[in-house]
Amino acid sequence: xxxxxxxxxxxxxxxxxxxxxxxxxxxxxxxxxxxxxxxxxxxxxxxxxxxxxxxxxxxxxxxxxxxxxxxxxxxxxxxxxxxxxxxxxxxxxxxxxxxxxxxxxxxxxxxxxxxxxxxxxxxxxxxxxxxxxxxxxxxxxxxxxxxxxxxxxxxxxxxxxxxxxxxxx
Numbered sequence: 001x002x003x004x005x006x007x008x009x010x011x012x013x014x015x016x017x018x019x020x021x022x023x024x025x026x027x028x029x030x031x032x033x034x035x036x037x038x039x040x041x042x043x044x045x046x047x048x049x050x051x052x053x054x055x056x057x058x059x060x061x062x063x064x065x066x067x068x069x070x071x072x073x074x075x076x077x078x079x080x081x082x083x084x085x086x087x088x089x090x091x092x093x094x095x096x097x098x099x100x101x102x103x104x105x106x107x108x109x110x111x112x113x114x115x116x117x118x119x120x121x122x123x124x125x126x127x128x129x130x131x132x133x134x135x136x137x138x139x140x141x142x143x144x145x146x147x148x149x150x151x152x153x154x155x156x157x158x159x160x161x162x163x164x165x166x167x168x169x
Contacts, residue, residue, distance in 0.1 A: 002145050005030040005038050008048040014067065014133045015048060021138030027145065038062060044144055046137070047099070055099055064099040065109065065144065067137055069129050071095055076105050081126060090116050092125070094132050096140050110140045110150045 004027060006015055011031070019029055032038065038045055040061045047055070047066045055064065070080035072095040077083050084092040093113040100106035112132050116125060143150045 001026050001028055003028045003030060003039070003041070004141060004145070005032055005045045006048065007032050007035045007038070007045055007050050009033050009050060010048075012048075013130050014137055017134035018046070018138045018141065021142065044141060046141060052104060056101060056104060059099045060101045063144075065141070066097055066099050066104075067133055068095045068097060068105070069133075071111055071113065072097060072105055072108055081122065081129065085116070085122060085125075092116060092129075094129060094136060096137060109144070110136060112136050 004018070004022070006018060006029065008015055008031070015031065022029060030039075035045070035047075035050065035055060035058060038058070045058075045062050045064045047064065058064070068076075068080060069092070070076075070084060071091070071093040074080075074089070075083045075092075081092065091113050093111055095108055096110045097108045098106035114125065114128055114132060139154050140150045143154060
């Protein structure tokens, strides 16, 4: 059985979508708020809104992926959406990337753009980012567990997270 450990300081739509996506599959999901308690035999450690302290050191022994609220390499900060709005960008998005021992913002695994309109508000964009993340992150994790490369057609095939089937709706 493969194990996913989600390191987070909060339970939210994204973490719930990961749990729902893998429900009924031969995957164990651990929810932890302390990265130092991770079993190094786990295949993947996912981080969501978790501080960077001590992560780099552990990335030598673990496969760690992270969800970042910008299109990397832009806005490598703790508040990327705030920075994007401050600089007036018209497109932001979600990036899922590896954390490597020598580079927190390592290899990009997937990205998805989100447009910022003239009247867009921070809360509206934040909500859209969470919605996109809740659909994108589980599919990318699934492909990593299968040792497959993520392709956007996978996202569209698996868009129905409620019924956990390929609804194509």
